[in-house]
Structure formats: structure tokens, C-alpha cells
Amino acid sequence: MRAYLVSDGEFLTNRQIELSDLIVDFLSEKNFQIEQKTIQRDELQFCRGCFDCWTKTPGECIMKDHIREINDTCMKSDVVIYLCPVVFGQFSANMKSAIDRWLPNMLPFFMTRKNGSTMHPPRYEDYPRQIFIGYADELDDEQAQLFIDISKKHRSNVDIIIDQGENESIRSQLPKIPLCRIGGPL
Secondary structure (H helix, E strand, C coil), X not given: CXXXXXXXXXXXCHHHHHXXXXXXXXXXXXXXXXXXXXXXXXXXXXXXXXXXXXXXXXXXXXXCCCHHHHHHHHHXXXXXXXXXXXXXXXXXXXXXXXXXXXXXXXXCCCEECXXXXXXXXXXXXXXXXEEEEEECCCCCHHHHHHHHHHHHXXXXXXXXXXXXXXXXXXXXXXXXXXXXCEECCC
């Protein structure tokens, strides 16, 4: 089993290091092969919305930056954990770029979700389980809920954990999530 831990190098805090170590220990105990990526400023461009990943190079972004490596490693993994700094209730810029640039892995059509919103259908039969762990030095309930709501808009099939600064809380939540690939819409 393979796991990929993606984090933001611009928000390298003591808590991020603790969370990363905790996650690596947890996954190691489960015999996962773990690869890590720390995204630095300017390693990823923002999605241009050109849709060339659908029309010219299906399944692959045309921009020559680290997203090809990130998406390739994601797709070869069984579990991808995004360690997401929460900034004003949302993803940090680096994490938002990585999450937005997942678009090549979807088809250019639309499907309607149960709640009436639309999303792109999956390009592939299955995907890695995706887990977003939101953290911040001071994260109030309103920011945490906004992060959950925005995360669910990006992925309907994602597990979300809000870090409250307690390792035991993270240790108790992670085992409840099936650590395997998933099928169906994201």
C-alpha cells in the first residue's frame, strides 16, 4: 500500500511538523510505503482554466511545473493526505493550487450531485482515498466549518479532519477512515 502526504512549505509550523510525524508514524504502523511532498512558493502555477488537460493532453496538465509529479504520485497511491493550513477558513494558496490542479483527472463533462450542484465525472475507475487535515494555530468553529464546507465543494468523496491541536484526537479519527482506493465520483 502506498500513501502520499502533501503539505505546504510556507506554513512550516511546529504543529505541522507534529502532524506530519504523527501521520507518518500512523501510516508506517499500517505498513504503508510513504512519499512526502512539501509544496514551496512558486512551485505550482495557478490553474489557468485553459482546459487543455481535457482537449490537447487528456489527463495531463500542459503547464510544466511540479503538478505532473504530484498528480502522478497521487494516482499511484492508495491514500493521499493533504495537510492543509487553514487561512481565513480556506486552503492556503499552495494547497489550493494543488487541489485545483487535480482537474486533469476528471472528465470535461458535468454531472449533478444530490444537492443540485454540479461536478465533473471521474476519468478513471478508481482514485486514491483523499483526506484533508485542516490545521491552524488558532482555528475557531466558524473557520473550521468554512474549511469543511469548501472542502466538500471541491471533493464530494473526501474525508475531512479538523485539527484542534490534540494528537489524541487525530489518532482516534484516522483509524476510522478506510485507507484504500475508492471508486465513483470525487
